[in-house]
Amino acid sequence: MGVDVAINEIKKKTPTYRLGANGYTFATDPNGYVLLHPNLRPKIINFREPVTLDFLDAELEDSNKETIRRQMIDGKPGQIKIKTLIKSVDERYIDESIRTYTWTPVEGTDYSLGLVLPTYSENHIKANLSDQILQVQLPYTKDFESLLPNSFESEGHVFIAPREYCNDLELSNNNTEFLLNFIALMEKVTPDSKQCDNLLLHNLILDTGIIRQLVEKVWKNKDLNTYGFLAVFAATDGGITRVFPNKAAETWEEDPEPFNASYYRRSLDNKGYIFTAPYRSGGGELLNPENDTIGVLVSTALDITIGGKTIKPAVVGVKLDLEAWTDKFKILASNHTDNRQGSNMCGPNRVCEMDCEANSEDLLCYLVDDGGFLIMSNQKEHWNEVGKFFGVVDPNLMYALYNNSFYKRKQSFDYQSVCEQMQNSEAGAAPRGVFVPTIADFVNLAWWTSAAAWSLFQQLLYGLAYHSWFATDEVDAEGAEPKERSCVMIQTQYYFSNLSSSYNILQDCGNCSRLFHAKRINNTNLLFVVAEKLPCTSCEIEMLSQDEEEFMEENPCEELAMARYRKGPSTCFDNNNTEITSDCGRGHSFRPPLYALLFIQLLLLYPPVSAHIHSQLH
Template structure:
């Protein structure tokens, strides 16, 4: 996917007349906000979420502003005549990399009685708010794996969206030139008529549906979904909020109850971890809480000895329930570790589990130093862990499969290294229905070599079932492949083909599979893609520092100018060579004429 419009192919608000503006690359763009209340909307979970999230984001947006305003003794007048300017920016923080910020500012007017009517401007107060702080107000556990929230400015620019990629994909801390002006239509590009974008820019409340193609795994895989969108404006800010849910999801919400003692006992196990970027308790409000982990904050909150600690009571209740329900896995995994005959060749290295509340359980079947992929399920593996705006990739892919089936994946272009791993994951659903709520996903990480051996062994088992195999992978004239649902090679006799697209290995066979309907060609557009332009360079010193080069360059220039002058002179003379000029003396000519007349 390249270019400003990259293409790839995959298989498978204001209140009371307040003027609100957002400062972008081109200056300040303002929109006249209209006064109104949220219309009552009845339906599934998503509409309620969209309307419930808006006040939460609005409160977060104004929290620091109101605090600073009170310190400046501004009073109620500022809120009546406020202009909020939002500016997306990146700031580098030590050890954290680029952090997306939105800058909000408000004017400070004099509140004295003698100057109140003249509107004397005393100054401007503002603050930078990390977008990650806004994401903390979104209850990801309520949206679930099939939903996400996003917000845009009144210019249509994205404030936050799971598909926003403001940095270059090479892992370096470099932002793209237009990172702060990515339009919603560049991400939700299937909306050809900009129906969703225009409605949100105009600060309306409503719903919208369309079929979308979502790329995952760094654009290598595609999911074709039908999304239902619910949107509304965020009162008192220039932002609008949207919630997207896959068709058929969001109608059910699963809840469970356990005692606090049971939940804390299972939550404190060393193999349990909570999502780092999810907010179970607000530990930033008071200085004494900032060094607490989320699990420690939950324990302190449930003890009742810290009334100032703000926590999401509903989320904590669900986390405790998940900890109790998944606790038996610990004993099962431990029995497998003790029974060495089950994993004598140490092919299976990790067993993992993730739940809808951001809780994860990890069990190692080998010592940490022997792990083939030591970055898996760590902070370095961004797509493999719970983040503020998305679930892990293995969780996402498992949730989109048929219930009860496993999905396999491995790094692309593994090549001849043969030191890679294969992930096998499946989703745990509450009901035996295609659209059942996803409670969790479970899987294992195994060595690629171990997985390949299992495949070759299984390919020979037909002899024991119905006699001699009519076609055998042991035949030298036959090439056997195991490919996944997106057409990537999992197992091949040639290790260099592992992880590559099957069309690169067997183009004719892939074309036949497309004709048969086994795969479908899907075209994607990436409007955030950029093409690098490389210019040739030399390692030698600068030419101006070389006196010999400067001398010869001067001589060359003089000779060139001389040749051009001579050529132009000759051409000019040739062009005008047939013209002559004669001079006469008027006096002599008159005498000569008189003699002729006489």
């Protein structure tokens, strides 16, 4: 026997916001399955059976994590700092980052609890605000006024993370409504109230004041159009995201909770500037550069050192106007080796200057990010494909980059996916002939009529016995199948290798050969690629894709290289002397009298039988 412990209750005890955006806790059972993990997110909520997700499937598997898993199963405590691969929230990117894993057994149970922290989350800011400052009605009036919607036009739009700052705070899916609820509550209580989470509120107030000063002293004094910016923004661990100017918020699609936003978490794990284009799948709808303003997000984390400890409490960035920055890109991507005017024209038998603007008819110039997604191109027809996987935009060139080790590929299984129900191939329609009944069929029809009558009468008796004749319960039709089914998907991500130098490479394919140049851009997640236009399309290559694919094997577990270590129970038993089993299996059953049932059945059978005998006699 056992006791069910609500996972949500355990989550409430976890100091989530003290761990930072990339810190988390997890728990495992003796089989290595996770009971608690941020990646335990079944897409079908009403599973008939609980989801069993192995720790090595919840994360990207490596030898260090195999060791961690084994020690947790064996109930041994430990700690290790490792470099490991991290999959992004949107499952498009992979980052290589440092993580410290700490684990310990839970006393009196077979379970183990783990803590994962990046180096920059080992310390956090704890706002130390005086009682006077905490009075919203006094010095902090300006800061809280900057949160009100009527200030958005002049100071930018504010998104507040939907966290449980106070017990009485009414949550809402509409962020503006949630913000108004928060302001209304702050006018009634002080942030030191016992019904509020003081750490959350104090840090929120601190961040509100800092971001407001950033708007007043920096953002308002800049002409964003001069720089080709559509917007500037800042997001903090405290839960504040401010986007300036206000109209830019109309196209802001990032999560108001910074800890759930991919750009925020990736910026913390990477140095320099992270470029992110609006994602669209290979077959997704194309953007229209003439009517749509395409923006590319550029973000970077703020490093602050206090007392020798480095923390990253915020991420700042801009949203680039693609058209304006493509013009800048073409100019910056021009390399004239002498002082002459103009450039040599490119051709099959001549060397030309690398001029992505003047030679756009002959040269392809791209900026591709670390996940293999197109960021910019000197070809105007590619502007509506920004954000697509590069293997869709230029399959030959993406294959050459992968084949020459500019990119690595990582494949993993997603055991929590859902797929549409597969159509039954055996179900179908067939031509039906015309049926002419005989006398024997009519006799049989009488028999089936009596059988149907008896069946209906039986249902009536059962309905009266269980008092459910007039009840209306929601049921599924017999044989009806749900619209979705659980399935296993193969996910594929690409990420940069360790190559950092500049390379000139010949993509050899007979008459279709072409030269290309590739170089990592320092302090960014970008790869600069220049290539000759492909003279033909007869090269046979592996078509690289980043889209998920369903794993169609009957038993996905058989694909594992070896059975994973698991620990069975230390003792087994099939009974307990103290257990009272007299009531086990007790239920309610309706037992009608046998003679009454026989009499009713004979009564129902009499008319068809007598008619049959009468026809035989005549």
